[in-house]
Amino acid sequence: MIVVTGATGGLGGTTVEHLLKRIPADQIGVSVRDTAKAQHFADRGVRVRQGSYEDPAALRDSFTGADQVLLVSGNDPAADMVGLHRSAIDAAVAAGTRRILYTSQQGAVPGNPYRPSDIHIATEAILGDSGVAWTALRNGAYGPLDQVLGPWQRTGEIAQPEDGPVPYTDRADIAEATAVILTGARSFDGCVTLTAPTAVTFDDFAKIATGITGRTIKRIVLGDEQWVAEQIVVGVPEQMARLMLTWYQAARAGYFADSDPLLAELLDREPRTVADRLAALTDT
Template sequence: MILVTGATGHLGTAVIDQLLKHTSTENFVALARSEEKAKALKDKGVQVRIGDFDDPASLEKAFAGIDKLLLISTVAQNRGEQQKAVVEVAKKAGVQHIVYTGVSLKDLSTSAIKWLMASHFETEDAIKESGLVYTFLHNALYTDVIPMYVGEHVFEAGIYLPAGDGKAPFALRREMGEAVANVLLQDGHENKTYEITGSELYSYTDVAQALSELSGKSVSYTNADPTEFTEKLKQFGVPEFAILLTAGFAEDQKNHQFEEVTNDLENLLGRKPLALKEALKEIYKL
């Protein structure tokens, strides 16, 4: 029996949709924090268990009878503590195998958002120390988050980010979800680590060019000054945590932290993932 955490989130939804295509609902369950959040899952015929990462007792009940657990990393500021607690409860409940979605990053020690990224690797250490079978999926940046970083007026104002000429192997979240589902349903992924990346590296200059070609408008990319960029976000009333994340990811891209390409996603999908232009066409419905 498989359990999917984060099942109401974007990646979790993509995983659930793939599981529904390839296996019976008798073979997996979804974890949700409340009945209200679980409604869409139940409408799809998915079995739901209620549990909260901040309530270990609820997790003990939810993990009963589970063999393989997909731990989708959270976005909470106390992510490390939450996820270590999940590992402890999983071990106690008799879970055999944890699949964890982390991050593809070249050098944690020099990351601009080490304070956030470190929890990924601390979670992996906790899983290894637990003695459970593991599969680690180091996800590259989602193509899907590009609209959030470039803003809703990108076709009029262009892209303004302090990302320099750094590149990233952007990949679609739904294709990552498909790869995760395949890992959950297949044997042979025990105690392995995969770098889940797109097939090519792209800069924001490439993003601007692709959006220009798709829209027929001239979309420019301005390599913003980091201090000015942060000040502009503050002026627009962007929450401090969101500013730290946006600026931090941009700085890491500028410093080439994400510039790694592998065939792991292609191999797990059995085909090449969508290239940037085709993925942006899908996201922007162009």
């Protein structure tokens, strides 16, 4: 059995949908905080059990019988995520899991100023000491492009801090590739990187968007403190704004610049490009 945590979230839920296309439903389980939100999976034959990283006993029960567990990383900046990930790994080991897969992040290396990188580095180290086989999926940035670019369709501007090349990756492609890894015969040991094939900058986005829309989309570089101040004005807590600023700092320092061919290999097709995704946005 394959058990997926966070299955009511975007990445976890989409991964389960792709698993259902590849293996029988009774070989899939989900571990979720609120089982009512996973009823649509239960109705299709998926085993649904309550479990959260804060409740090790429930987590062990939700992992019972699992050959593989997909741990979707937490993202609460106020929580001890390393400690919670350790509890989840311990629960999977205690349940007899053969392999643990963990959703890490591209560029999770020492020195990366993006603060969540430290959580992923520490969690990967815990996996390495766990005594079971493990795979860290270092996923490329897969956030919604409107979230990344801001209100560019309304303003005609991509007004963000200085950036650097990033292989922005479609979440659905990552979910599909994750399902391929979970159900395939090939073992992936340690860290693997899943990204779109091409890294682009906001300058590139502006050019692509201009070509798609027929409007002139400008790239405006905001100073770091100006951007933080503007985020606070629109209601973003300062702590969160400064955390996100470290992502731009990491991008401009080149920590996300590399791309990897593995995603395309797993999908057996080219992943969706930023042009594909921008065109889809303008069609809505």
